[in-house]
Amino acid sequence: MHKLKLQFLNQDVEDNYIQEHQFPKRRFYLKVSTIAFQILLFFKLVISLIEHNNSTVYPLLISWGITMPFFLIPVKTDFQIRMSISLLNIIYIGYLLFFDPQEEAEIMYFKGSTQMAANVVNIFVLEFIDSSILSVVLLIMRVTHLIYYSTKLDLPTILFAIGIHVLLIVMIYVYQKALRSQYLLTKTDQRWENILKQIIHVQKYILLNFDKEKVKFINVASTFSKNIQSQEEVISFIRNSKFKNQTFEQYLYFKVNNFELNCIDSLNNAIMVDYERQLLKLNFSIFFGNQPTILIQKDIHFYESTLKNNQKKTSRLYLNIIISLIRIIKENKKYNEVKFQVIAKKLFLKNLISKIENYNFSSQLINFKKILHEALVLSNKKYQIQLLCQDFQIYTIPKIFQLFLFLIIDCSHNEIIHIKDLRRENEQITIRFGGSLYMKRMKAYLDQLEYYLLLIFENVKCDDVYVTVKLKQEIFVPFRKLTSIRTS
Template identity: 25%
Template sequence: MNKYTCFFINQNIEDIYQKNHQMSQRISQFKLFSYTVTIGLVIKISMMINQGIIDKIYPHIAMLITLTIYNLIKFESSQKIRMAQISINTLFTLYVLQYEVFTDIIAQNYNGGNQMAANILNSIMGEFPEAAFGTLVALAMRLYYFVSYGELKNINVMAINASIHFVWIYYLYNFNKAKRSQFILTLVDNKWEKIFQQIFHNNKKFVLLHYDEEEFKIKKVLQTILPQSTSLQAFLEYIREVKCNNQPIQNFFFQQINKHKKNQQDVINQQILLKYERKLIQFHFSLFFGDKPIILLVNEDQTKSSIDVISQSTVILKILKNLVNIIDSNKQYNKRKFFQLSQFIKIKYLIGKINSRKKSIQKINLNNFVNKIANRYKRYIIVQTYGMQCEVMILEDVFHLFLLVVFGNTSKKNIQAQIFRDFDCKVHLVFEGYFRQDIINIHYQKFQFYFALIISNCSIQENCIKIELNEEVLYPFTNNQHKIS
């Protein structure tokens, strides 16, 4: 918060404060004030016409027209409504001092009270800079009229009046500062409520980071991943080795903050994969805005409940029962549906193997392995492999699952598979054909954690799927064994 203007230094927070917490209230108060003065002017003008005082009526008509114009204006921004408040407050003060001062004593008392009430009302409705400016302008006009029409013996009255104006400015400063501080506290309370909901709901290991946008670095850390005795410097050295989307995780944080800070939109439970050395870690990423961004990483346990396992087993048993009935009765069956059922069973079988505790890395010939899997689909597709003979260390079941997803979601019969190494000796596979892009994307997202163990980059298009294998196979890094379904 700026110590002179009381405006928030963070422009996004200032915009939210003005739009969501001040705009509607300020417009309604301004309209109510202007309508009230308009009604008073209409009554006064009517009385002057009735009394035949036509020569002095024009300033009052001019003020009425001015207010009517302001009433018809549709204010779309906080700045415009605040400028309107300043101008109306100044005009009303000038109007009272110029055209209402030379009346009887009772009317003068009421007019003075009305003017002060209007000044107070418009000052409270506005922000501190324009409220202070309006108060000083009103004081300057009063000083001018005192010098022009007052008597020197009443200078003590003017001195007291000036002192009260400065006390009022001091009050306005503290009032606006307190109001904005309360708004920040509300933001912080809401933010921490969301954070605690995420932590307690998941009941998992977490990392909570306070990010300083001005210095582009992490200032505070609260975490349960590493030992509690880990210092901030040691933790920062640890995360410098962590990567997300093949880039340092600090860059990922910076990108996410820049992406969402314009509308201050919190990010809740975005799934991300982090790489540390040869380990792969799955987290849910949340970003909370306020005075300073707060980043929350929650380590998710993917283990399914026993109810889910029983439910899936029941579905598979029903499918197997139907297949047995078809074979026993020699009934005609739809080959495409049979293929889809067999795909479902094969995927579930591979998932079971992948979820087992035994995850061994095998050395395979990619060409031979692709041909072996493709041979099982020869009734439905024709896969031609070409390129160099390439042997790699890989998690065979995960690669098998990837091939099932690709081969099982093609809309044409022919697929060409090219295997090659680039200049950095990285292994690439390119599958050309006609694929069901949406379905493959859904499967890839579902099994992303496991595919990321062997695949560093993947591009899925309707007529081409390209992958780049990791130079080294990664290992799942969780406290509990990861499971997928």
């Protein structure tokens, strides 16, 4: 919030505050005050005509003509409403000071008190800057009237009036600041309600605030693991976690900057990071408030639901295969090699995925041709592999790489698959696969097994013709128990 103008620094927040809390009240107040002012001028004009007081008729007609557009022309923006209220106030005070006939002292005192009450209401309805300017303008008009019509200059009274108006401006400042602070507190309460709703679902979390002045993240609370709870441990975690060649802290900072531009709560963003050679799937949300608040959670549902769904599918597949084998034996059906190869391929694939999901694997150095041969053994077609380079060694997890090769073979339309090593000297191994691949099916496989493939691949790119993979220089392991990980 700007300390002088009392406006929120973020324009979206300012617009929301005006539209939600001020615009409806000001529009209603302008409508009521305009109608009341027109009625007042009308009755004064009728009385002046009856009394044949021509000296007041013309000022009343002029005032009526000036204020009539405020009644007839609709205003659409908050700025127009504030300007209309200010101008009506100035016109009304100008008429009373310079054109209203001088009457008995008691009547003048009564008019003066009514006028001041109306001024105070108008001043508190407006924004702080508008109210301050209006208060100064009205003071100048009264001092001008006093100097012009008074026989002597009453300096103490003028100084007292200036002091009272300064005090009035200070009180307006305190009042408007309290209103805006209350609005921020309301938003903060809503933010914490949203945060608590998220925490209820998953108890393992990190809660951060972003200090905009110090430009750093501050740990509020953490139940993420036994070793990641304090400020130093949490900051170490987000700094040492990597996502797409940048730290998790840098990525969060980028997201917070985008959040500052639109101030819309960003909920349940899924992201995979690697930390201490482990791959974790996280959900994080950014909530609006006086300062951005970030909630980071382990996606436990991902690990549990994936395992349960695959176990159900595998059990159903095994049951169907057993039923098919029983029917073959019972009905003495003739042996069909193609059907057998289809069944064998499904069993091999499901068994391989099951081993991977149960973390039954290890990393090792292996010849590329050897792992290719193992993937081709159980294929139901005779594929010809054209290796457009010399045989080379890769350090990988053979079961996962074998699964990837099996998917490539399964998605091929013809019997020739081209494989080429694209790396240059001292570069990471990059391999390109081609040969009329069914890319829609391949992308579906990649989405389903993304978590495991990212353990060995830096990235996997699919275009209309080729699938290109870049191998990791350092092999990761799946997330198991983060409590056992050393923090630095």
